[in-house]
Amino acid sequence: MMFAPGSHLGILGGGQLARMTALAARRLGYRVSIYDPAGDDAPAAPVCDQVFGAAYDDPAGLERFACSVDVASYEFENIPVAALQTVGRGCPVYPGWAVLEICQHREREKLFLHRHGFPHAAFRVVTDAAGLAAAVAELGTPCVLKTAESGYDGKGQLKIEPGADLSQAWREWSGGEPRRGVVEAWVEFVAELSVICARNGQGQLLPFPVFENVHTHHILDVTLCPARLPPEVQMRARELACAVTEALDVRGLLAVEMFLTRGGEVVVNELAPRPHNSGHLTFDASLTSQFEQHVRAVCDLPLGAPDLLCPVVMVNLLGDLWPEGAAPDWRAVLDEPWAKLHLYGKEEAKPGRKMGHFCVLAPALDTAFEKARTIKARLQSGRSF
Numbered sequence: 599m600m601f602a603p604g605s606h607l608g609i610l611g612g613g614q615l616a617r618m619t620a621l622a623a624r625r626l627g628y629r630v631s632i633y634d635p636a637g638d639d640a641p642a643a644p645v646c647d648q649v650f651g652a653a654y655d656d657p658a659g660l661e662r663f664a665c666s667v668d669v670a671s672y673e674f675e676n677i678p679v680a681a682l683q684t685v686g687r688g689c690p691v692y693p694g695w696a697v698l699e700i701c702q703h704r705e706r707e708k709l710f711l712h713r714h715g716f717p718h719a720a721f722r723v724v725t726d727a728a729g730l731a732a733a734v735a736e737l738g739t740p741c742v743l744k745t746a747e748s749g750y751d752g753k754g755q756l757k758i759e760p761g762a763d764l765s766q767a768w769r770e771w772s773g774g775e776p777r778r779g780v781v782e783a784w785v786e787f788v789a790e791l792s793v794i795c796a797r798n799g800q801g802q803l804l805p806f807p808v809f810e811n812v813h814t815h816h817i818l819d820v821t822l823c824p825a826r827l828p829p830e831v832q833m834r835a836r837e838l839a840c841a842v843t844e845a846l847d848v849r850g851l852l853a854v855e856m857f858l859t860r861g862g863e864v865v866v867n868e869l870a871p872r873p874h875n876s877g878h879l880t881f882d883a884s885l886t887s888q889f890e891q892h893v894r895a896v897c898d899l900p901l902g903a904p905d906l907l908c909p910v911v912m913v914n915l916l917g918d919l920w921p922e923g924a925a926p927d928w929r930a931v932l933d934e935p936w937a938k939l940h941l942y943g944k945e946e947a948k949p950g951r952k953m954g955h956f957c958v959l960a961p962a963l964d965t966a967f968e969k970a971r972t973i974k975a976r977l978q979s980g981r982s983f
Contacts, residue, residue, distance in 0.1 A: 601896075606630075606668045608664070608669070612636060613634075613674065616632050617642035620632070628893065631663065635652065638651065648666065655678065655681070672691070673872055675701055675872070692849040692850045696847075701846075717866060719784075723779075724780070727769075734781065737782075740760065789858040790810070790867075791810055792809045793838075793854050794852070796888075803840055805840055807904070807905075811876050815950070817916065817950060820914075823879055846869075850892055853872070873888050884904055885907060912955055916952060918949045920947030934958065934969060937969070940956065
């Protein structure tokens, strides 16, 4: 069923992804409501028609939200599946709750990839120190112990080095509480990449170009497009992302994060059924942004062309740039005419918190990258020019 422009779109979650999705939806003529426990303090609230401030385990609140919109989606994975099921009784929700159930839980996600034969790091599921020891014996070291649920930006992860005290490692990671985790073999990679795929209700499927990602302390730092990778690698990555999207039966967006190994293999790392941080650059540099494409897919409109208009580099702006709460001097970005600044409207800056991003466009990727590095250095030094 198509939900034409003028319909009412609901979004569970009110962070920066909901904010940018709402902006894209409003350009198309949609009304937008969000559901977020933060209520009017949510970053997306100022750009939405209606805000529902209630907990994700509040059935009455979820039912009121569902009855007020025509179709709904969500902006992050840590929303309880039960909340989607409740909303789904009042209006359609895309991607469906079964997609979220897989992607929000690392064990289910790895098992899905394994069952469908998609390349991924070898893994073992563990529930105690003995299981950790057995997994390490099979997978070798280094390896990574990761929480099965509620992990993002490196949270809930512990690298196991050769010779590590595994009993101590388990105590440190689990905090002495019962916990379920996944141990993954270490992947020797030469590049991190992502492909965002859009798929509508008619089965139309379009991938964005490959994004090359650089992480610092497990948080995305810089994204470059076009990726500095051989064409055959990019083709494999796009084909793999499309196949995963089809297998999950996604309606909406699916971001597929991948590694390029030293041996030249492309392997899947994580899945996210929503707009993705690496795709923010599409707002400025693509014919159709990931946010507009998400709205089109969820509402079953024909998909827009995802073509890149020019080379672009995106840099995340973390709360570390706000010393003692003082905002940076944004002239460091605004003085560059080919740079675009995006702030998320978050009032409190914390180390590691994503407060915004900027993009630099240029006729050549090297030029954009150099300008982006110069801007970032100026922001970090507090100098403006």
